[in-house]
Amino acid sequence: MTTAPAPAPAPAPGRRRRFAVPAAGAALLLGLTACGSGEDPLAGDGGSATDAAGTVTVGSADFPESQVVAELYAGALEAAGIGTETSPGIGAREAYVGAVQDGSVDVVPDYSGNLLLFADPEATASSAEEIMAALPEALPEGLTVLAPAEAQNKDAMVVTRETADRYGLTSIADLAEVCDQLVIAGPPEFAERAYGLPGLEEKYGCVPQSFEPINDGGGPLTVQALLDGDVQVADIFTTTPAIADNDLVVLEDPENNFIAQQVLPLAAEDRLPQEAVEALDELSGKLTTEDLVDLNRKVGGDDPMSPADAAQEWLSANGY
Amino acid sequence: MSLLASALAWLADPDSWSGSGGIPTRLLEHLAYSGLTLLLALAVAVPLGLWVGHTGRGSGVVVALAGALRALPTLGLLTLFTLLLGLGLMPPVVALVLLAVPPILSGAYAGIANVSPALKDAGTALGMTGGQVLARVELPTALPVILGGIRSAALQVVATVTVVAYINLGGLGRYLIDGLAVRDYSRMLGSVVLVALLALAVDAVLALVQRLATSPGLRLAP
Numbered sequence: 001m002t003t004a005p006a007p008a009p010a011p012a013p014g015r016r017r018r019f020a021v022p023a024a025g026a027a028l029l030l031g032l033t034a035c036g037s038g039e040d041p042l043a044g045d046g047g048s049a050t051d052a053a054g055t056v057t058v059g060s061a062d063f064p065e066s067q068v069v070a071e072l073y074a075g076a077l078e079a080a081g082i083g084t085e086t087s088p089g090i091g092a093r094e095a096y097v098g099a100v101q102d103g104s105v106d107v108v109p110d111y112s113g114n115l116l117l118f119a120d121p122e123a124t125a126s127s128a129e130e131i132m133a134a135l136p137e138a139l140p141e142g143l144t145v146l147a148p149a150e151a152q153n154k155d156a157m158v159v160t161r162e163t164a165d166r167y168g169l170t171s172i173a174d175l176a177e178v179c180d181q182l183v184i185a186g187p188p189e190f191a192e193r194a195y196g197l198p199g200l201e202e203k204y205g206c207v208p209q210s211f212e213p214i215n216d217g218g219g220p221l222t223v224q225a226l227l228d229g230d231v232q233v234a235d236i237f238t239t240t241p242a243i244a245d246n247d248l249v250v251l252e253d254p255e256n257n258f259i260a261q262q263v264l265p266l267a268a269e270d271r272l273p274q275e276a277v278e279a280l281d282e283l284s285g286k287l288t289t290e291d292l293v294d295l296n297r298k299v300g301g302d303d304p305m306s307p308a309d310a311a312q313e314w315l316s317a318n319g320y
Numbered sequence: 321m322s323l324l325a326s327a328l329a330w331l332a333d334p335d336s337w338s339g340s341g342g343i344p345t346r347l348l349e350h351l352a353y354s355g356l357t358l359l360l361a362l363a364v365a366v367p368l369g370l371w372v373g374h375t376g377r378g379s380g381v382v383v384a385l386a387g388a389l390r391a392l393p394t395l396g397l398l399t400l401f402t403l404l405l406g407l408g409l410m411p412p413v414v415a416l417v418l419l420a421v422p423p424i425l426s427g428a429y430a431g432i433a434n435v436s437p438a439l440k441d442a443g444t445a446l447g448m449t450g451g452q453v454l455a456r457v458e459l460p461t462a463l464p465v466i467l468g469g470i471r472s473a474a475l476q477v478v479a480t481v482t483v484v485a486y487i488n489l490g491g492l493g494r495y496l497i498d499g500l501a502v503r504d505y506s507r508m509l510g511s512v513v514l515v516a517l518l519a520l521a522v523d524a525v526l527a528l529v530q531r532l533a534t535s536p537g538l539r540l541a542p
Contacts, residue, residue: 094503185488189501212407212488215497221402221487230407 055083056276059096059105062089063217064299064307065153065239065292069109069263071311072287073280079320080279088307092189093118100268101142107280110266112148113259115139117194128152128260144269146280148262149287153239155195155218155258157184157251163232164249171252172204175233179206185225186235188213195258196235203255208233220300223248239289241297263287286318326506327513336510341494343514349490350518353481357413358474361420366466369428373462374454382429386422394419395483402487412484419480420473427469431462460535467530474526478519492518 056077060070067088074084087105090096093114099105112131116123120138125131128148135145157172164170167178175182179200190196191211200206214222218236226234227246236243238250265280272280291314298310305313330336337343372382394415401411435458443457459466482493495511498504 092501092503095500098503187501188498191498192502213485213494213498214407214488215486215501216399221399224403225407225488228406 054273055085056107056272057085057087057105059087059090059099059108061093061096061108061110062091063219065237065296066109067307068295068299068311069287069292071308072283072314073107073109073265075311075315075320076279076283077276079315080275082273082276082279092187097140097143097266100266101140103268103271106271107265107267107276109263110145111153111261112145112264113154113261114195115145115264115266117259119143121194126256126259128262131260132262142269144267146265146267146277147284148264149284151239151263151287151289151292152261153237153263153289153292154261155190155235156238156253157200158226158234158236158243158248159232159251160226160229161247161249164251169249169251171254172200172206172257173254175251176204176206179204179208182208182232183210183212183230184208184233184235185212185214185222185231187217188215190235199257203257239292239296241293241300244293263292323505323509327509330506330510331513341490343492346490346492346494347514347518350478350481350492350515353409353413353416353484353489353491354474354478354522356409357416357420357477357481358470360413360417361424361473361477362470364417365421365424366428369425369466369469370432370454370459373429373432374450374458376433379429379433382425386426386429389418389422392418394480395486398483398486407488409489412487412489416477416480416484420477423469423472423476424466425469427472428462428466431465431469432458434465435461461538464530464534464538467526467533471523471526471530475519475523478522479515482515 058070058074058077060066070086070088074086077084087099090099090105090108093110096105096108096110097115097118100108112128112135113126116125116131116135116138119135119140123134123138125134132145132148139145157175159169159175167174169175169178184190184197184200186196191213192198197208197211200208212225212231214225216222218234218240220242222234222236223240223242223246225231226236226248236248242248243250264284267277267280295310295314298305298313299307331343335342339345368382372378397415397418398412401414405411432454439457439461440453443453448456481491482496484491485493485497492511492515495507496515499507499511
């Protein structure tokens with residue numbers, strides 16, 4: 001970061017950040033509304049924010065991996081001599097896509113498949129290549145995507161080893177037969193997104209006994225609910241270190257309900273200088289799924305690093 | 321359509337009012353969580369406040385404790401207790417009880433402690449025991465202040481119960497959290513309006529209770 005605002009603006013990783021949220025109801029309501037920062041309707045429409053002096057603003061979604069990848073983008077841009085600012089933790093996709101559109105951020109890490117479904121709910125592409133072919137067409141005017149990384153992070157239906165053994169589960173197709181006896185946990189949007197409950201019902205005929213929304217993006221609360229047996233199935237991201245740490249089972253997805261999800265920069269068309277595009281393309285060429293698991297391990301757990309520090313380690317190890 | 325108009329449209333939509341996720345259900349859940357929280361907080365804070373106010377013992381501790389509890393972020397406690405105790409009704413309720421205890425405790429303690437010593441002496445002079453002085457002199461005199469503390473706690477709890485939707489419970493906060501997740505601002509604003517109206521309504525009811533419970537003698541006093 002040029003003016004070195006330290007890692008200060010980047011909130012501490014997931015769990016710590018929540019403890020910092022103010023308690024009182026009113027403050028919480030304000031805080032939640034303000035999370036939408038850029039596209040917050042209360043802010044009115046003069047939303048062009050930070051393009052003074054060619055600075056690139058890198059936003060991120062409200063979970064640690066997105067914040068780390070945003071820090072990677074910022075680091076790569078810095079290394080290319082481009083001034084950057086970060087605007088971490090904007091919110092769910094609906095919120096940060098809006099922030100790119102209204103100009104309050106210039107680039108934000110995203111996942112190819114979910115971005116496509118967001119842009120075109122009718123899209124049927126499911127492989128990585130099909131998705132990249134369909135994306136440019138589907139995106140709203142003014143938005144573009146840069147080259148994707150090999151790294152992928154998909155939503156997945158995850159169960160404990162015990163549950164998998166009891167019901168003989170290896171794929172979501174097996175799950176469908178006992179779905180009505182099981183409780184699924186996931187982030188609140190899982191109830192409404194195409195790949196969420198609607199997708200499970202349509203592709204597998206799986207309608208769970210109930211759905212428990214847990215607002216931590218497949219984080220520690222969700223994992224804990226699964227381990228405690230409060231829920232039997234959880235929507236957890238495949239790059240979550242807790243899957244390996246707790247011997248959890250990721251169910252296969254033969255119908256491709258959870259489509260390919262390559263990490264890629266979603267950017268405002270025409271607002272990124274060419275050097276920035278090249279710097280981000282180069283970074284995406286190096287980022288692997290294993291890197292993501294490793295970075296997630298660093299920013300999670302009992303002794304978490306800040307996303308900025310974890311990103312810095314990866315950047316140093318990769319020649320930045 | 322402006323945000324406010326779309327929020328009103330959401331409130332007016334019959335679909336918002338029907339089914340297991342409809343507004344009446346959520347409203348009842350909201351009131352149930354709030355009521356349970358307040359009952360538990362009353363059970364803890366009123367006896368403790370009365371005892372400390374009556375005996376004067378541990379008043380420093382109570383004042384410090386009430387101040388410290390007020391500083392705890394409810395959302396943080398909610399996450400902490402859920403991680404410790406698992407999903408369920410009690411972890412969020414315990415976090416909310418810790419929010420509701422300080423105003424009730426402060427009100428009960430301050431109400432009793434500030435009863436005029438002359439009144440207490442008069443009670444004792446009439447031959448009342450300590451318990452009788454508390455029940456017949458201090459409590460009726462302090463009641464408006466005690467109810468004021470309860471009112472303040474109720475207002476805070478009704479507004480803050482919204483956070484239980486962060487984990488898996490219902491209540492009107494469900495619309496706020498779910499709305500934010502899919503950037504449905506009309507649903508968010510609509511639910512916030514409902515929470516504000518509910519808090520005002522609860523406060524108005526308690527204000528009436530406070531007025532009716534105040535001894536006529538106290539009401540006449542300047």
